[in-house]
Amino acid sequence: MDVDDTIVNLDQLRRSGRSCRPRELYLPGDTGGTDLALLDSLIHDKRPLERGETLFRQGDAAPALYVVRAGSLKTFVVDRAGNVQVVGFHLPGEILGMGGLGRDHYIGTAEAMERATVCEVRYTKLQPLLSQMPALHQQLARFISRRAEIDQGHVVMMGKLLAQERLALFLCGFAERCARAQLDSRNLLLPMSRRDLASYLGLAMETVSRLFGRLVAEGILQVECKQVRILRPDHLASLCNDNQPTLHGDEAS
Numbered sequence: 001m002d003v004d005d006t007i008v009n010l011d012q013l014r015r016s017g018r019s020c021r022p023r024e025l026y027l028p029g030d031t032g033g034t035d036l037a038l039l040d041s042l043i044h045d046k047r048p049l050e051r052g053e054t055l056f057r058q059g060d061a062a063p064a065l066y067v068v069r070a071g072s073l074k075t076f077v078v079d080r081a082g083n084v085q086v087v088g089f090h091l092p093g094e095i096l097g098m099g100g101l102g103r104d105h106y107i108g109t110a111e112a113m114e115r116a117t118v119c120e121v122r123y124t125k126l127q128p129l130l131s132q133m134p135a136l137h138q139q140l141a142r143f144i145s146r147r148a149e150i151d152q153g154h155v156v157m158m159g160k161l162l163a164q165e166r167l168a169l170f171l172c173g174f175a176e177r178c179a180r181a182q183l184d185s186r187n188l189l190l191p192m193s194r195r196d197l198a199s200y201l202g203l204a205m206e207t208v209s210r211l212f213g214r215l216v217a218e219g220i221l222q223v224e225c226k227q228v229r230i231l232r233p234d235h236l237a238s239l240c241n242d243n244q245p246t247l248h249g250d251e252a253s
Contacts, residue, residue, distance in 0.1 A: 046119050049112035058109045064120045065097035071116025072191040077108045086199040089192055092181045113191040166201045167211045168239035188228040
């Protein structure tokens with residue numbers, strides 16, 4: 001049997017009322033019930049967040065990472081001069097707080113962009129479990145590596161890509177992530193403000209608005225407030241100029 005055939009999504013394996021399976025982490029299909037029970041033991045109580053509520057702040061002690069169950073959050077950093085830089089947007093099934101691994105504090109702030117629910121995974125529970133479940137340890141290592149690639153890709157995007165390429169790449173990547181979260185990937189609901197999106201892309205807010213207007217005029221998008229309908233996904237993809245949409249996937253924080 002091909003190795004890929006033995007990999008299953010934890011979210012598909014164990015659906016429950018408190019489903020908080022991170023979609024980024026996978027385990028072999030022969031993972032036993034005992035291992036899955038151990039994995040279940042990681043999940044702490046669900047935590048509801050109202051729009052604008054902070055999950056953790058930059059510099060806070062980092063006791064846990066979080067899996068988004070519903071809604072969405074943004075992560076951002078503030079430099080010594082007080083300048084805010086948005087570094088990530090997080091959708092259902094995605095992990096945030098990974099920046100706390102190996103440190104005693106979070107390197108950014110996480111804030112709900114809408115009403116959201118997250119589930120907590122305490123590091124004190126996670127670390128001993130990794131030695132008992134080599135497959136989980138391997139997948140977590142791969143996840144961390146992919147986060148590093150995403151960070152590097154974001155730096156490249158900020159420094160080299162044209163404004164139109166940045167927005168196209170973001171929209172293509174966001175559509176992919178919506179598909180993974182079982183959301184509509186053609187009719188996007190962008191939960192972030194234009195200001196936050198501009199910060200993430202390293203552009204002026206007026207530039208982002210102008211680019212959306214251009215894509216609408218060219219018949220590629222239909223935009224109404226935060227609703228963005230992708231009318232011509234092939235044309236949108238062509239604007240990425242062979243860059244990888246995964247550079248704008250779920251971001252580390």
